[in-house]
Amino acid sequence: MAGDSAVSRRVVLARLAADVIARTDGIAATAGPAGRWQTAGSHQSVPGVLAVEDARGRVELELHLVARWPIQMPLEQLGEQLRERLRGAAGLAGMDQQLGAVSVAFDDVQADAGSAR
């Protein structure tokens, strides 16, 4: 049976990134002020993830994150870990060739009230 499969690579990769972020301990995505960083999907937006197609047709991702205190590893290492997991997830989805650079921005740290005295 023939037919078209119209899939937005941008939205799919943004959703994959959101899933990887959600499964990573001690980290959350943030859409930033006024939802500045999000990718609009057909049903709902993906907060904290900006997905942009580059000139070569690959999708560059920009992840905006909040780390949870206490932070257990260097943030640069955490960023690398996210990148690796995301590339693994994209590979499983058959989209590794379409994934471009992944930028990770740590915008804030979240601590519970007991951390403030």
Add this chain to the structure above:
Amino acid sequence: MSEADRTARPVRSAAPAREVAQPDDHAPLLSELGRTTIGDGVVTKVAGLAAREVPGVHELGGFAARAVGSVTERVGLGDAFNQGVSVEAGETEAAVDLALVIDYGESIPRVADAVRQHVIKRVEGITGLTVIEVNITVNDLYFPGDDQAGAAPRVA
């Protein structure tokens, strides 16, 4: 090192910079597969939270900062973790200023030194920045019962 040098943000590696929107308060850590940026607010919060972990530190901030902080926090504009902390972060270095309230009975020099060491360890370990100075101002001492001061009526 001058203040201008410390706050300058040269690109750390020779990797080509991409035209991705980047807020000014982020220091880029570049790699081939993308960059990692750490906001200045993150460095400030790490320094403040690290200082609070040291025994003998009761809280951070001067009287005015604490008074204003409690109000802004209640209306959702402030963040208690930034209170009493000022950070100047450049590309590879950071300078931290802290205002502390120390528990009465603790050695002020000992606590200040412990705070300095712990803040350096946490900020450097988490952000990769080199902390070139931690300036500490002890604004007040906390006496047990200070929180209840004024709560009891003076007359029956």
